[in-house]
Amino acid sequence: xxxxxxxxxxxxxxxxxxxxxxxxPQEALVALPESLGLxxxxxxxxxxxxxxxxxxxxxxxxxxxxxxxxxxxxxxxxLRIVGKSLPNSPYTNVLKxxxxxxxxTGAPLPEGADAVVPYEExxxxxxxxxxxxxxxxxxxxxxxxxxxxxxEVVLRRGKKIKPWDLGVLASVGVxxxxxxxxxxxxxxxxxxxxxxxxASPPPGKVINSTRHVITAILKEFGVDVYYMGIVPDxxxxxxxxxxxxxxxxxxxxxxxxxxxxxxxxxxxxxxHLKPEVLIHGIAxxxxxxxxAAVVGGKPIVMLSGFPVASIVGFEVFVKPIxxxxxxxxxxxxxxxxxxxxxxxxxPINVRSFVRxxxxxxxxxxxxxxLAVTGSGILSTLTKGNALLIVPENREGYDEGEEVExxxxxxVD
Amino acid sequence: xxxxxxxxxxxxxxxxxxxxxxxxPQEALVALPESLGLxxxxxxxxxxxxxxxxxxxxxxxxxxxxxxxxxxxxxxxxLRIVGKSLPNSPYTNVLKxxxxxxxxTGAPLPEGADAVVPYEExxxxxxxxxxxxxxxxxxxxxxxxxxxxxxEVVLRRGKKIKPWDLGVLASVGVxxxxxxxxxxxxxxxxxxxxxxxxASPPPGKVINSTRHVITAILKEFGVDVYYMGIVPDxxxxxxxxxxxxxxxxxxxxxxxxxxxxxxxxxxxxxxHLKPEVLIHGIAxxxxxxxxAAVVGGKPIVMLSGFPVASIVGFEVFVKPIxxxxxxxxxxxxxxxxxxxxxxxxxPINVRSFVRxxxxxxxxxxxxxxLAVTGSGILSTLTKGNALLIVPENREGYDEGEEVExxxxxxVD
Numbered sequence: 001x002x003x004x005x006x007x008x009x010x011x012x013x014x015x016x017x018x019x020x021x022x023x024x025p026q027e028a029l030v031a032l033p034e035s036l037g038l039x040x041x042x043x044x045x046x047x048x049x050x051x052x053x054x055x056x057x058x059x060x061x062x063x064x065x066x067x068x069x070x071x072x073x074x075x076x077x078x079l080r081i082v083g084k085s086l087p088n089s090p091y092t093n094v095l096k097x098x099x100x101x102x103x104x105t106g107a108p109l110p111e112g113a114d115a116v117v118p119y120e121e122x123x124x125x126x127x128x129x130x131x132x133x134x135x136x137x138x139x140x141x142x143x144x145x146x147x148x149x150x151x152e153v154v155l156r157r158g159k160k161i162k163p164w165d166l167g168v169l170a171s172v173g174v175x176x177x178x179x180x181x182x183x184x185x186x187x188x189x190x191x192x193x194x195x196x197x198x199a200s201p202p203p204g205k206v207i208n209s210t211r212h213v214i215t216a217i218l219k220e221f222g223v224d225v226y227y228m229g230i231v232p233d234x235x236x237x238x239x240x241x242x243x244x245x246x247x248x249x250x251x252x253x254x255x256x257x258x259x260x261x262x263x264x265x266x267x268x269x270x271x272h273l274k275p276e277v278l279i280h281g282i283a284x285x286x287x288x289x290x291x292a293a294v295v296g297g298k299p300i301v302m303l304s305g306f307p308v309a310s311i312v313g314f315e316v317f318v319k320p321i322x323x324x325x326x327x328x329x330x331x332x333x334x335x336x337x338x339x340x341x342x343x344x345x346x347p348i349n350v351r352s353f354v355r356x357x358x359x360x361x362x363x364x365x366x367x368x369x370l371a372v373t374g375s376g377i378l379s380t381l382t383k384g385n386a387l388l389i390v391p392e393n394r395e396g397y398d399e400g401e402e403v404e405x406x407x408x409x410x411v412d
Numbered sequence: 413x414x415x416x417x418x419x420x421x422x423x424x425x426x427x428x429x430x431x432x433x434x435x436x437p438q439e440a441l442v443a444l445p446e447s448l449g450l451x452x453x454x455x456x457x458x459x460x461x462x463x464x465x466x467x468x469x470x471x472x473x474x475x476x477x478x479x480x481x482x483x484x485x486x487x488x489x490x491l492r493i494v495g496k497s498l499p500n501s502p503y504t505n506v507l508k509x510x511x512x513x514x515x516x517t518g519a520p521l522p523e524g525a526d527a528v529v530p531y532e533e534x535x536x537x538x539x540x541x542x543x544x545x546x547x548x549x550x551x552x553x554x555x556x557x558x559x560x561x562x563x564e565v566v567l568r569r570g571k572k573i574k575p576w577d578l579g580v581l582a583s584v585g586v587x588x589x590x591x592x593x594x595x596x597x598x599x600x601x602x603x604x605x606x607x608x609x610x611a612s613p614p615p616g617k618v619i620n621s622t623r624h625v626i627t628a629i630l631k632e633f634g635v636d637v638y639y640m641g642i643v644p645d646x647x648x649x650x651x652x653x654x655x656x657x658x659x660x661x662x663x664x665x666x667x668x669x670x671x672x673x674x675x676x677x678x679x680x681x682x683x684h685l686k687p688e689v690l691i692h693g694i695a696x697x698x699x700x701x702x703x704a705a706v707v708g709g710k711p712i713v714m715l716s717g718f719p720v721a722s723i724v725g726f727e728v729f730v731k732p733i734x735x736x737x738x739x740x741x742x743x744x745x746x747x748x749x750x751x752x753x754x755x756x757x758x759p760i761n762v763r764s765f766v767r768x769x770x771x772x773x774x775x776x777x778x779x780x781x782l783a784v785t786g787s788g789i790l791s792t793l794t795k796g797n798a799l800l801i802v803p804e805n806r807e808g809y810d811e812g813e814e815v816e817x818x819x820x821x822x823v824d
Binding site for chain 2: 147166307
């Protein structure tokens with residue numbers, strides 16, 4: 001077991017924890033529409049060709065390209081028009097030498113035909129088509145399988161399934177998809193907590209708001225959350241709750257009980273589980289108390305009890321852990337470059353997450369740092385619409401400096 | 413009624429349609445967790461102060477600041493330590509002149525106290541605190557209501573509710589939230605369509621894949637989708653379906669039946685509804701057939717039947733219409749700058765949406781345009797991970813040119 005007395009830099013903490021994760025969530029076969037936002041657990045292979053047959057890519061006439069050899073403006077070649085091919089009613093005979101068939105975009109090419117002469121490039125006269133120049137094979141033809149070939153992988157394992165993926169999968173007839181069913185247990189620790197649904201909290205008690213933040217982020221991330229309730233500050237009770245959750249779920253997330261200054265009930269409880277890895281606290285501000293452990297290849301993430309700090313812990317630990325477990329890569333985040341309206345001062349050797357309000361003025365973007373005095377400063381969550389991450393090797397940014405921010409909502 | 417024979421530029425089409433929309437979706441009162449991803453239909457006001465009382469922002473001693481006047485290293489002021497204040501067990505007496513109370517971060521400041529001297533700035537000796545310099549009022553104090561004041565708006569109407577918003581709302585005791593319940597009817601038109609669940613499509617039939625794309629995008633957008641099934645290419649039947657849907661839902665979306673070259677069953681059906689506004693086709697590639705109408709202030713969006721083109725229609729019409737109806741602004745999209753690996757040629761006076769594959773090589777991002785021959789080219793949806801939008805005033809971009817792309821998934 002590796003323990004850390006001092007705060008671990010974020011990158012190191014992530015490396016240590018991710019390296020120790022071996023657990024893989026179970027897969028489930030779900031109906032296509034239910035796979036939205038989940039992660040494919042297997043490569044998905046098309047069993048059909050798209051298009052399923054050679055078809056016209058333009059309105060015109062299906063011809064045999066060899067028939068058009070030698071055609072010219074002065075010496076057009078005449079082809080007899082013998083029928084019509086529409087998407088709903090294809091021409092079913094074989095096209096013989098010297099014949100042409102009128103064809104609509106998307107209609108199957110008749111057997112024997114291998115090119116389409118667009119309306120604009122030929123003239124119909126007395127039941128015959130006058131062709132003025134030779135056309136190459138497959139001219140204006142969408143070839144069978146040119147879009148997707150049977151046997152081709154259309155979606156890779158680990159891919160997060162997007163709306164347009166559903167379109168492709170439906171088109172190739174995929175009705176069910178194997179996806180990872182990721183389950184998380186959420187345990188709120190803290191004798192001071194009361195649930196939102198209960199009566200207004202008496203003095204000394206606080207509403208368990210972090211539960212709602214973490215549940216919602218997990219849900220948006222495609223994870224099924226099982227809320228296990230509030231557990232008091234009691235090492236033995238916390239131990240039993242985490243142990244039970246560890247047996248049943250892919251990831252165990254606790255909130256609270258890891259603040260600096262508070263007795264470390266949660267850390268002590270997790271220690272009894274003999275973790276391969278235990279990171280106690282990270283060099284983050286806010287978010288210092290966020291901790292993580294790995295027991296038998298499975299992750300336990302101990303988040304701060306404060307909403308703002310818990311979000312940092314989610315980004316640092318929960319997100320990369322889940323992505324690793326399902327073999328996925330991180331989705332891109334919206335960013336913007338904005339000019340700082342005030343100096344931001346942050347401690348060295350710590351990664352700082354500063355909420356800012358980004359607004360547009362005179363065609364430029366500005367970022368106004370929001371005053372915070374602690375990790376519990378709630379209003380920055382609704383007043384801020386972006387996040388400035390100050391790396392460990394900097395002590396902040398100057399007023400007027402252009403910085404890159406992560407946008408969390410529309411620019412003001 | 414305004415009709416358009418030629419293709420309308422996208423910006424003009426949007427302006428005309430949005431100006432005619434007067435419909436506002438109904439609101440519903442939902443439990444806080446259910447409001448995630450929906451749009452607030454009223455301003456939400458805090459009924460409480462956060463913090464609910466003046467509290468310590470640091471571990472140390474609660475003092476009366478006036479007691480520390482004149483304190484210096486050579487002439488420290490002595491205060492008698494009379495008790496302790498913890499978050500769970502506050503000090504309940506009034507702090508008298510000459511007294512100090514040991515206090516933990518987050519604990520209520522005793523009555524009479526107005527500042528906190530951190531442990532590091534004073535020395536405890538024989539039950540007395542030695543203070544070496546004067547502290548100002550509210551030194552290391554989080555003031556009642558300084559984070560959120562009772563009566564303050566914590567969330568504005570039209571705001572899309574994010575996970576962290578739930579944290580703030582829970583903290584101020586908001587259990588239920590008024591949100592817009594946006595409902596959309598989806599009607600698939602096309603006699604050639606069969607549903608995915610049915611047997612493999614016979615020749616000439618195609619699976620209704622666009623239904624799945626549009627349903628998923630709407631769902632991710634926080635809209636309840638009512639799928640009304642496949643309607644054949646019959647003006648009267650389409651008319652009746654749209655009319656019924658218009659009475660019951662906030663937005664009516666059709667797919668198919670608006671392609672150029674096809675008979676315009678859907679457009680004709682909508683014309684009978686006497687729309688205030690009817691845009692037939694837009695200057696987009698792909699996505700030319702996408703059309704929109706407004707009837708009695710309510711939107712009807714007629715999307716292309718092809719998945720790729722339908723997504724363009726969603727972005728051009730459905731998204732801005734929904735945002736306007738609920739008073740919301742568009743969420744930011746992830747973007748990146750990448751170097752084009754091949755020239756992209758697009759028609760002038762048309763906005764082109766080019767799927768590209770963005771990959772990283774040698775620390776730089778490159779965008780490879782994906783070959784497309786029609787709006788139905790499906791594989792670009794899974795092979796591409798980004799979108800290059802070429803504006804109307806350009807005929808493309810050169811190879812080697814740096815362009816901004818919208819990221820739709822992780823970079824390769």
